[in-house]
Amino acid sequence: xxxxxxxxxxxxxxxxxxxxxxxxxxxxIFSMLGVLNFAHTSFxxxxxxxxxxxxxxxxxxxxLFIAPVLAGLIGAAVERYGLRHVHKNGHVAELLFTFxxxxxxxxxxxxxxxxxxxxxxxxxxxxxxxxxIFSTNYPAYKMFMLLVSIGIFxxxxxxxxxxxxxxxxxxxxxxxxxxxxxxxxxxxIFMMVFGVGTALAAVAGVIAGPALVTQSNMAGLLGPIxxxxxxxxGLGSLPGAFIASLLIGLLQTFAVSMNGSxxxxxxxxxxxxxxxxxxxxxxxxxxxxxxxxxxMLLVLILAFRPMGLLGTRES
Amino acid sequence: xxxxxxxxxIAFPLFGSAALAEDTVKIGYIDPLSGGGASxxxxxxxxxxxxxDELNAKGGILGKKVEIVPYDNKTNPQESLxxxxxxxxxxVRFLTQGNGSAVGAALSDFVTKYNxxxxxxxxxxxxxxxxDPVLTNEKCSFWHFRWDxxxxxxxxxxxxxxxxxxxxxxxxxxxxxxxxxxxxRTTARKMLAAKRPDIEIVGDEKHPLxxxxxxxxxxAKIKASGADxxxxxxxxxxxxxxxxxxxxxxxxxxxxxxxxxGTGGPTAIKQAGLNHQVYQIAEGIPNLxxxxxxxxxxxxxxxxxxxxxxxxxxxxMRMFAAAAEKAKSLDPVxxxxxxxxxxFQVYAGGTGVMRKDDHQFFQPMYIASFGERTEKEPFDEExxxxxxxxxxxIDTDQTMLPTTCKMERP
Numbered sequence: 001x002x003x004x005x006x007x008x009x010x011x012x013x014x015x016x017x018x019x020x021x022x023x024x025x026x027x028x029i030f031s032m033l034g035v036l037n038f039a040h041t042s043f044x045x046x047x048x049x050x051x052x053x054x055x056x057x058x059x060x061x062x063x064l065f066i067a068p069v070l071a072g073l074i075g076a077a078v079e080r081y082g083l084r085h086v087h088k089n090g091h092v093a094e095l096l097f098t099f100x101x102x103x104x105x106x107x108x109x110x111x112x113x114x115x116x117x118x119x120x121x122x123x124x125x126x127x128x129x130x131x132x133i134f135s136t137n138y139p140a141y142k143m144f145m146l147l148v149s150i151g152i153f154x155x156x157x158x159x160x161x162x163x164x165x166x167x168x169x170x171x172x173x174x175x176x177x178x179x180x181x182x183x184x185x186x187x188x189i190f191m192m193v194f195g196v197g198t199a200l201a202a203v204a205g206v207i208a209g210p211a212l213v214t215q216s217n218m219a220g221l222l223g224p225i226x227x228x229x230x231x232x233x234g235l236g237s238l239p240g241a242f243i244a245s246l247l248i249g250l251l252q253t254f255a256v257s258m259n260g261s262x263x264x265x266x267x268x269x270x271x272x273x274x275x276x277x278x279x280x281x282x283x284x285x286x287x288x289x290x291x292x293x294x295x296m297l298l299v300l301i302l303a304f305r306p307m308g309l310l311g312t313r314e315s
Numbered sequence: 316x317x318x319x320x321x322x323x324x325i326a327f328p329l330f331g332s333a334a335l336a337e338d339t340v341k342i343g344y345i346d347p348l349s350g351g352g353a354s355x356x357x358x359x360x361x362x363x364x365x366x367x368d369e370l371n372a373k374g375g376i377l378g379k380k381v382e383i384v385p386y387d388n389k390t391n392p393q394e395s396l397x398x399x400x401x402x403x404x405x406x407v408r409f410l411t412q413g414n415g416s417a418v419g420a421a422l423s424d425f426v427t428k429y430n431x432x433x434x435x436x437x438x439x440x441x442x443x444x445x446x447d448p449v450l451t452n453e454k455c456s457f458w459h460f461r462w463d464x465x466x467x468x469x470x471x472x473x474x475x476x477x478x479x480x481x482x483x484x485x486x487x488x489x490x491x492x493x494x495x496x497x498x499x500r501t502t503a504r505k506m507l508a509a510k511r512p513d514i515e516i517v518g519d520e521k522h523p524l525x526x527x528x529x530x531x532x533x534x535a536k537i538k539a540s541g542a543d544x545x546x547x548x549x550x551x552x553x554x555x556x557x558x559x560x561x562x563x564x565x566x567x568x569x570x571x572x573x574x575x576x577g578t579g580g581p582t583a584i585k586q587a588g589l590n591h592q593v594y595q596i597a598e599g600i601p602n603l604x605x606x607x608x609x610x611x612x613x614x615x616x617x618x619x620x621x622x623x624x625x626x627x628x629x630x631x632m633r634m635f636a637a638a639a640e641k642a643k644s645l646d647p648v649x650x651x652x653x654x655x656x657x658x659f660q661v662y663a664g665g666t667g668v669m670r671k672d673d674h675q676f677f678q679p680m681y682i683a684s685f686g687e688r689t690e691k692e693p694f695d696e697e698x699x700x701x702x703x704x705x706x707x708x709i710d711t712d713q714t715m716l717p718t719t720c721k722m723e724r725p
Binding site for chain 1: 348349350351353354356357387492518520521522523526528529531532533535536538539552556563564565566
């Protein structure tokens with residue numbers, strides 16, 4: 001039992017940190033532009049595919065740096081030459097723009113790399129069990145993923161809270177006009193934040209690619225859950241996104257490891273109901289509904305605390 | 316002059332394709348070519364193309380060239396029906412599909428209704444891997460033919476083997492959460508209870524179909540349950556990623572599977588060091604020592620980087636050709652009538668029969684384990700050096716299970 005708890009905690013924190021790498025960019029972009037970037041997970045996918053291709057040519061370690069930079073540059077270009085022009089036409093146009101962009105990126109990835117999974121492997125230098133607890137191995141690569149995510153989180157936090165750049169970014173979030181009047185180029189800051197945000201998503205892509213599956217539907221698989229994270233955490237709140245990421249990571253992992261069902265709690269149904277639809281609901285286990293739990297959480301949050309856990313405004 | 320040329324340019328391709336349509340037999344391959352099922356869908360498509368080439372090299376079917384037309388259904392029943400309609404509209408009269416029994420049930424239903432409404436333009440559905448038993452029982456159809464052994468036949472064989480393995484004491488069931496996975500787990504429970512009442516079922520898991528990219532939480536749970544064996548009907552990325560996560564966590568149990576030989580499976584088994592601890596039940600494996608199958612295997616491997624995962628597809632295509640020649644027609648109704656009750660020398664050796672009552676094909680089945688090879692096993696998998704070794708053979712008559720099908724014939 002203890003073993004299950006320890007391993008599930010590790011897995012849950014790891015999944016949560018991956019979510020946070022993406023959610024951090026998404027939530028900051030939302031605060032600035034006031035628009036949910038539907039194409040955000042597409043940059044995660046781009047990161048994975050760039051990482052795969054570059055690691056073919058130069059090895060995994062260069063890929064870990066080059067792929068996010070490339071994706072970040074594309075992200076910055078999207079903001080500079082796409083979103084900024086669409087901005088004039090209002091939020092709906094921006095939303096549609098990012099929505100279309102997500103489809104475009106998916107199609108382009110399919111054209112270049114095909115529709116089936118690519119063979120993106122864990123680098124040999126990290127392909128060993130890091131440690132063994134209660135006779136279960138924990139892969140070194142997963143430990144590496146965890147450390148990278150935590151490292152980026154710390155750097156991000158320090159940059160935003162302790163440096164001048166961070167202060168300007170924070171100011172631009174709430175008072176863009178004032179920041180502009182003080183002589184800062186707000187458009188430039190937006191572009192930079194968009195670029196960094198998408199680069200963070202791409203980092204998540206590069207490190208998740210070998211551990212999960214690198215294929216053209218990976219953006220679609222993660223997209224919905226990412227929005228759950230951002231809404232639950234509170235739109236625009238970085239600490240909120242952090243807490244929500246961990247919460248959802250742990251929630252999903254622990255739910256999988258639970259076997260409880262209504263039948264387990266209250267005993268089996270009387271035989272009269274055994275073949276009706278009621279027995280399906282009665283016997284469904286927590287593990288089985290694990291994938292929908294985050295969405296149930298989303299509904300509850302929207303019903304009882306629409307601004308999210310740490311959000312400051314209704315949205 | 317220019318107008319005339321333009322008219323000709325438009326008209327000629329039309330004539331061209333019309334002429335082509337009469338010279339070819341088109342088989343619509345409706346299976347996932349994107350998404351979580353793509354890795355198996357793609358291998359299946361290439362295998363069918365290879366089989367079409369084999370038939371074409373012998374002059375095709377009734378002198379007509381065989382062509383496989385791919386339709387991507389994304390493992391989605393609704394999408395499959397759209398693709399099936401698209402295929403029919405472009406002149407396809409024979410559909411084949413395998414991945415996903417939910418898709419299989421939808422297609423069988425669609426084809427049956429279509430044929431009712433369009434007499435004279437019937438379409439046949441050749442099922443090569445959707446193994447939910449209902450397709451040849453409650454929901455059987457005259458227009459549906461299944462070449463893979465259904466789930467109950469496979470489970471019957473696996474549990475018969477487990478009956479002889481006293482080391483199996485605690486079993487964990489993990490399956491995909493849809494009709495097929497449900498049928499695997501209920502049958503496994505029923506058959507184990509009858510054959511080995513001493514076995515304890517320590518876990519009975521259902522997970523979303525083709526959506527999970529990291530099975531680590533599930534593996535942690537299997538580990539915590541203290542199971543010594545796992546039974547799973549998982550296919551596609553759901554089996555390879557499950558085995559991969561088991562390898563990462565160092566889980567050492569015996570695996571009784573339907574589809575462990577799928578893409579990525581052998582690599583994960585080798586990585587986990589599960590030497591002859593992963594079993595698979597199938598209608599054929601490499602290393603059976605049957606010369607025609609070996610020759611096919613060699614030719615396929617020379618062309619592609621995968622081995623023959625679908626002996627049943629070979630049986631399907633070859634029997635289709637034989638049935639058409641027997642009926643001397645490519646009319647789907649006549650082909651269907653010729654297929655009924657047809658006996659056939661199968662891909663891996665021995666005789667199989669397409670039972671008339673339910674259109675289920677019965678054939679010798681093989682339980683094999685994956686691990687180190689001897690000189691009797693020339694073929695390895697995915698460059699691991701390990702290969703499949705025969706553990707038990709089940710003859711055709713031993714696989715016959717009763718059916719509840721009440722076939723409605725045209």
